[in-house]
Amino acid sequence: MEHKVFIEDLTEKAFAPYGKVIDLPAIDPSKVGEGWDCWSYIQMMDVTEPIGFGLVVTKKREFVVTAMERHVSREELLLTFDREIVQPVAKCIDIEDPDEHPDSSTVKCFRIKPGQAVVINRGVWHSPAYPASDDARYLFGIEKKKDKFGDEMINPWVDFAGGRTVRFE
Numbered sequence: 001m002e003h004k005v006f007i008e009d010l011t012e013k014a015f016a017p018y019g020k021v022i023d024l025p026a027i028d029p030s031k032v033g034e035g036w037d038c039w040s041y042i043q044m045m046d047v048t049e050p051i052g053f054g055l056v057v058t059k060k061r062e063f064v065v066t067a068m069e070r071h072v073s074r075e076e077l078l079l080t081f082d083r084e085i086v087q088p089v090a091k092c093i094d095i096e097d098p099d100e101h102p103d104s105s106t107v108k109c110f111r112i113k114p115g116q117a118v119v120i121n122r123g124v125w126h127s128p129a130y131p132a133s134d135d136a137r138y139l140f141g142i143e144k145k146k147d148k149f150g151d152e153m154i155n156p157w158v159d160f161a162g163g164r165t166v167r168f169e
Protein backbone atom coordinates (compact mmCIF):
# COMPACT_ATOMS: atom_id res chain seq x y z
CA MET A 1 0.00 0.00 0.00
CA GLU A 2 1.16 3.52 -0.79
CA HIS A 3 0.38 6.62 1.31
CA LYS A 4 0.18 10.00 -0.37
CA VAL A 5 1.52 12.99 1.57
CA PHE A 6 1.52 16.66 0.64
CA ILE A 7 4.66 18.67 1.34
CA GLU A 8 4.04 21.30 3.99
CA ASP A 9 5.73 24.49 5.08
CA LEU A 10 7.94 24.29 8.12
CA THR A 11 6.22 25.83 11.15
CA GLU A 12 6.92 25.33 14.84
CA LYS A 13 3.42 23.97 15.41
CA ALA A 14 3.38 21.48 12.53
CA PHE A 15 6.91 20.23 13.27
CA ALA A 16 6.43 20.02 17.07
CA PRO A 17 5.82 16.21 17.20
CA TYR A 18 9.10 15.69 15.33
CA GLY A 19 11.42 18.33 16.73
CA LYS A 20 12.32 21.99 16.94
CA VAL A 21 12.42 24.66 14.22
CA ILE A 22 15.09 27.31 13.74
CA ASP A 23 13.93 30.34 11.77
CA LEU A 24 14.21 34.11 11.87
CA PRO A 25 12.38 35.15 15.07
CA ALA A 26 9.47 37.58 14.89
CA ILE A 27 10.79 39.46 17.94
CA ASP A 28 13.42 42.15 18.37
CA PRO A 29 17.04 40.96 18.23
CA SER A 30 18.86 40.48 21.54
CA LYS A 31 22.02 42.18 20.18
CA VAL A 32 22.48 44.68 17.39
CA GLY A 33 25.43 46.35 15.77
CA GLU A 34 26.36 48.41 12.75
CA GLY A 35 24.78 46.42 9.91
CA TRP A 36 23.79 43.31 11.87
CA ASP A 37 21.06 41.93 14.12
CA CYS A 38 21.57 38.91 16.38
CA TRP A 39 19.10 36.66 18.19
CA SER A 40 20.46 34.28 20.82
CA TYR A 41 19.71 31.72 21.90
CA ILE A 42 17.06 30.89 19.34
CA GLN A 43 17.21 27.15 19.93
CA MET A 44 19.02 24.57 22.07
CA MET A 45 20.42 21.10 21.46
CA ASP A 46 20.56 18.62 24.32
CA VAL A 47 24.02 17.03 24.11
CA THR A 48 26.69 15.41 26.28
CA GLU A 49 29.33 14.73 23.62
CA PRO A 50 31.01 16.76 20.85
CA ILE A 51 28.90 17.25 17.73
CA GLY A 52 30.09 15.78 14.42
CA PHE A 53 28.92 17.23 11.12
CA GLY A 54 27.95 15.34 7.98
CA LEU A 55 27.30 16.71 4.53
CA VAL A 56 24.82 15.19 2.07
CA VAL A 57 24.53 15.88 -1.63
CA THR A 58 20.93 14.97 -2.36
CA LYS A 59 20.00 14.36 -5.97
CA LYS A 60 16.79 14.86 -7.86
CA ARG A 61 14.75 11.65 -7.75
CA GLU A 62 11.24 10.31 -7.41
CA PHE A 63 9.48 11.52 -4.23
CA VAL A 64 9.05 8.02 -2.81
CA VAL A 65 10.17 6.79 0.64
CA THR A 66 10.32 3.09 1.58
CA ALA A 67 12.53 3.10 4.69
CA MET A 68 13.74 5.42 7.44
CA GLU A 69 16.36 5.55 10.19
CA ARG A 70 16.29 7.01 13.68
CA HIS A 71 18.67 7.91 16.48
CA VAL A 72 17.13 7.04 19.82
CA SER A 73 19.97 8.60 21.86
CA ARG A 74 20.68 11.77 19.91
CA GLU A 75 19.05 14.90 18.54
CA GLU A 76 20.04 15.92 15.02
CA LEU A 77 20.50 19.41 13.58
CA LEU A 78 19.77 19.66 9.86
CA LEU A 79 19.94 22.61 7.47
CA THR A 80 20.33 23.17 3.78
CA PHE A 81 23.36 24.99 2.40
CA ASP A 82 22.08 26.07 -0.95
CA ARG A 83 18.63 25.01 -2.16
CA GLU A 84 15.26 24.09 -0.74
CA ILE A 85 15.00 20.49 0.50
CA VAL A 86 12.13 18.28 1.66
CA GLN A 87 12.54 16.33 4.90
CA PRO A 88 10.25 13.31 5.45
CA VAL A 89 9.77 12.36 9.13
CA ALA A 90 7.61 9.82 10.97
CA LYS A 91 6.56 9.65 14.62
CA CYS A 92 8.52 7.77 17.23
CA ILE A 93 5.97 5.40 18.80
CA ASP A 94 8.13 3.69 21.45
CA ILE A 95 11.68 4.93 21.92
CA GLU A 96 12.46 1.81 24.02
CA ASP A 97 11.45 -0.63 21.28
CA PRO A 98 14.49 -1.78 19.28
CA ASP A 99 12.21 -3.58 16.80
CA GLU A 100 9.96 -0.63 15.96
CA HIS A 101 9.25 0.01 12.29
CA PRO A 102 8.32 3.52 11.08
CA ASP A 103 4.56 3.91 10.62
CA SER A 104 3.83 5.34 7.16
CA SER A 105 0.51 6.81 8.35
CA THR A 106 2.45 9.26 10.59
CA VAL A 107 4.73 10.57 7.83
CA LYS A 108 4.93 14.30 7.19
CA CYS A 109 7.16 15.99 4.64
CA PHE A 110 8.49 19.46 5.45
CA ARG A 111 9.92 22.05 3.10
CA ILE A 112 13.18 23.44 4.55
CA LYS A 113 14.38 26.63 2.88
CA PRO A 114 17.88 28.11 2.99
CA GLY A 115 17.90 30.14 6.22
CA GLN A 116 15.82 27.58 8.14
CA ALA A 117 16.92 24.54 10.14
CA VAL A 118 15.43 21.78 12.25
CA VAL A 119 16.55 19.84 15.30
CA ILE A 120 15.04 16.37 14.93
CA ASN A 121 13.96 14.82 18.26
CA ARG A 122 15.53 11.64 19.57
CA GLY A 123 13.83 8.57 18.13
CA VAL A 124 12.03 10.38 15.31
CA TRP A 125 12.18 8.43 12.06
CA HIS A 126 13.62 10.23 9.04
CA SER A 127 14.81 9.46 5.56
CA PRO A 128 17.58 11.37 3.83
CA ALA A 129 16.16 14.73 2.70
CA TYR A 130 15.18 15.20 -0.95
CA PRO A 131 15.91 18.22 -3.14
CA ALA A 132 12.70 20.21 -3.73
CA SER A 133 13.77 20.75 -7.33
CA ASP A 134 17.47 20.76 -8.25
CA ASP A 135 20.25 18.79 -6.55
CA ALA A 136 21.05 20.31 -3.15
CA ARG A 137 23.63 20.10 -0.36
CA TYR A 138 22.62 19.86 3.26
CA LEU A 139 24.45 19.65 6.56
CA PHE A 140 23.59 17.62 9.62
CA GLY A 141 25.11 17.75 13.08
CA ILE A 142 24.82 14.97 15.63
CA GLU A 143 26.66 13.90 18.76
CA LYS A 144 29.63 11.67 17.98
CA LYS A 145 28.67 8.76 20.18
CA LYS A 146 27.11 5.34 19.80
CA ASP A 147 23.35 5.15 19.67
CA LYS A 148 21.55 2.77 22.05
CA PHE A 149 20.33 0.44 19.28
CA GLY A 150 23.45 0.66 17.13
CA ASP A 151 22.26 2.95 14.33
CA GLU A 152 25.93 3.58 13.51
CA MET A 153 25.59 0.41 11.45
CA ILE A 154 26.29 0.67 7.75
CA ASN A 155 22.65 -0.04 7.01
CA PRO A 156 20.40 1.66 9.57
CA TRP A 157 17.37 1.69 7.25
CA VAL A 158 14.14 0.15 8.52
CA ASP A 159 11.22 -0.51 6.15
CA PHE A 160 7.80 0.95 6.91
CA ALA A 161 5.53 -1.40 8.86
CA GLY A 162 3.64 -3.67 6.48
CA GLY A 163 6.10 -2.93 3.67
CA ARG A 164 4.18 0.27 2.84
CA THR A 165 5.59 3.16 0.86
CA VAL A 166 5.05 6.91 0.95
CA ARG A 167 4.80 9.12 -2.12
CA PHE A 168 4.87 12.85 -1.53
CA GLU A 169 4.16 15.85 -3.72
Ligand SMILES: NC(=O)N[C@@H](O)C(=O)O
Binds near residue numbers: 054076126127
Ligand atom coordinates in the same frame (compact mmCIF):
# COMPACT_ATOMS: atom_id res chain seq x y z
N1 LIG B 1 19.78 13.06 8.05
C1 LIG B 1 20.63 12.43 7.26
O1 LIG B 1 20.61 12.56 6.04
N2 LIG B 1 21.53 11.59 7.80
C2 LIG B 1 21.75 11.39 9.19
O2 LIG B 1 20.58 11.20 9.90
C3 LIG B 1 22.76 10.28 9.44
O3 LIG B 1 22.84 9.83 10.58
O4 LIG B 1 23.47 9.90 8.51
